[in-house]
Amino acid sequence: MVKEDKAGVTYAKGFKAAGVKAGIKKSGNPDFALIVSDTDAAVAGTFTQNKVAAAPVYVSKKVVKSGSAKAIVANSGCANACTGQQGMDDAEKTAALAAAQLGITADDVIVASTGVIGVTLPMDKIATGIKTAAAALDENGSKDAANAIITTDTYIKSLTTDIIIDGKEVHIGAIAKGAGMIQPNMATMLCFITTDANIDQVRLQLALSAIIEKSFNMISVDGDMSTNDMVVVLANGQAGNRKIVKDDEDFKIFYNALAELCCKMAQKVAADGEGATKFLTINIHNAKNFADAKKVGMSIANSPLVKTAFFGQDPNWGRVLCAAGYSGADMVPEKTVVKFGNITVYADGTGAAFDKKALQKVMAEHDIVIDIDLNIGSTDATVWSCDLSYEYVKINGEYHT
Amino acid sequence: MVKEDKAGVTYAKGFKAAGVKAGIKKSGNPDFALIVSDTDAAVAGTFTQNKVAAAPVYVSKKVVKSGSAKAIVANSGCANACTGQQGMDDAEKTAALAAAQLGITADDVIVASTGVIGVTLPMDKIATGIKTAAAALDENGSKDAANAIITTDTYIKSLTTDIIIDGKEVHIGAIAKGAGMIQPNMATMLCFITTDANIDQVRLQLALSAIIEKSFNMISVDGDMSTNDMVVVLANGQAGNRKIVKDDEDFKIFYNALAELCCKMAQKVAADGEGATKFLTINIHNAKNFADAKKVGMSIANSPLVKTAFFGQDPNWGRVLCAAGYSGADMVPEKTVVKFGNITVYADGTGAAFDKKALQKVMAEHDIVIDIDLNIGSTDATVWSCDLSYEYVKINGEYHT
Known part of the structure; x- marks a missing residue:
């Protein structure tokens, strides 16, 4: 069962985290996070499909390709994009500095950035951030890390869940940041997931890639796909379950737990969209196929x-x-039949x-469910989104540069 | 040379128009327009590609297919969609009532509606509107017609142009409404064009279809494609030029004039988007092909x-x-190279x-040109759009039903 839990990425065995102030954000808020596994971890990741991808995306893709990692460094306040x-040099240097500090190799370090596009990383502050964060690494550090990666989010996003595989307790936890420039395609924002599950890297990536399609790729705040999106999972195997290497019952248990976690996290990101006052769940029923169902849902969401x-x-x-x-x-x-809440508003x-009064009551809720039954096929899908308010215009119409 | 001109759809020989108050709009503003040609006119049209098309779209498509028409009736305040x-019955009845009033046949009457979706036409008011408008038909009636079709537009949109074909003066005029739910694909809003050019219906449709692709289909206010969009041209031949029947010099002259008129009108619609404070011209240079250039322009515009x-x-x-x-x-x-005004903001x-000061000056202008040079091909395209303001949220966040 997935629950909101500040333990987040330190819920699984063998993970420490920290979140500190490196002075990158003008506000002086925490802006540098570090997540470290005691031991080698299988790594899987999905990244933005934007052709204008940020430097850390390129660096981290290489790490995922290598199959294992031990640390994630993430800064907010500067996207290191364009x-x-x-x-590229700065992103690589960030990995090298963190590796040196932690006594590991640079190709074991995932690098992530979020913030304003077109500004280079302040490397002196990054260097300070790495030292401070390494010193602050703690088994209860997830909350600080979650707080250090958010930008215009109004609350930190931290979830955990656990399952039994092979008689062993397996833990999964995650933190994320969302808010603006949120439109799916592959990955949608920054989300870091850690687990002590013992799982083969290939299966971990298979699971993540499949799950992304029906979780993070099904949300939209504003239709803008970021240059920096990434979802990364580290699995260090410390739960001690027999290694998951094929599509068996163990894999299914792990897959379902990870899927539930990703769906909940995606929903939280959509619900906390910039300026959002409503959380919209858009269920498409009986479409001809999944692609069509998603098109309808996304078209409405955007x-x-x-x-x-x-x-x-x-x-x-x-x-x-x-x-x-x-x-x-x-x-x-x-x-087509359209319902708001449980009230049919369009049919035949x-x-x-x-x-009208009952419908007004539905519209006044914070969480609103829209059902669109296309009645021409048998495929369902759900898209999560939010409304567009004055506050969104204010947040994004402010002069940033 | 295209110019703003209240003569609009009555600029060409043999056309009369009227715009009256039929009581459809709650505000009591004019809401019913009638445009009539003295003689049979070749008719061409392009319509929304939305699968949820309004009843008048179906009725008018049939009229265009028949090849000729003599009248256009258009109401605002009710979209007669969904x-x-x-x-369907109401749209057909509207055509029949207008035909009876004008002494013509119903299949010579183009029907158009714009306004709120999901409300049926108040047929008693439509009937009154037809009578009142028929009585008010005038060679100077275009301004009233233009005023009767607008909804949240802040000004009427009326253009004219003239050319010489075969030694004869040929006139073209147009009125349009735009504002919200504006995203191209085929046609984009209501635009009625009249001309006294003598032109074969097939060539008229060919010209309009090609021109639409680079004018009305290249604008976006909010990415929403309406259920009711249509652009219709009536050509009654009263200029007396030898009939344009093939792709010759005469056709080119007519085509270029119609294209210039449509581009200017499309720009006016984009500039008067709901809540707009900026008019954005987005030039894409050196794309691999037109489809790619349009994708980039529309992605930025939306x-x-x-x-x-x-x-x-x-x-x-x-x-x-x-x-x-x-x-x-x-x-x-x-x-890729990006310029705002004449200032390069991104390259290499x-x-x-x-x-910075010069750039701030550019950003403070009402009309802003964005140039995106992709440098990977040789195709250019231009998309016109506007900004997203508090006022847009206000206009569309108001309770309409």
């Missing part, structure tokens, strides 16, 4: 007209249907007769 | 982060580059050194 060769309507608590189902109609997915208006090609 | 069989940055006069080129990177188009960050894979 920074050219200097950016429609500024739908998002502003929900912000205004306006049960404007016409905009929802309109967004479904231009999604590119197969749909037949006359067969036209607006349904509904209890 | 209204089922009742909506990015909420880019739009809010321009609203805040924040020269945040990182967001522009980020949007280009996730557009799906081929692009190489290191080869990193931020350029620029004069």
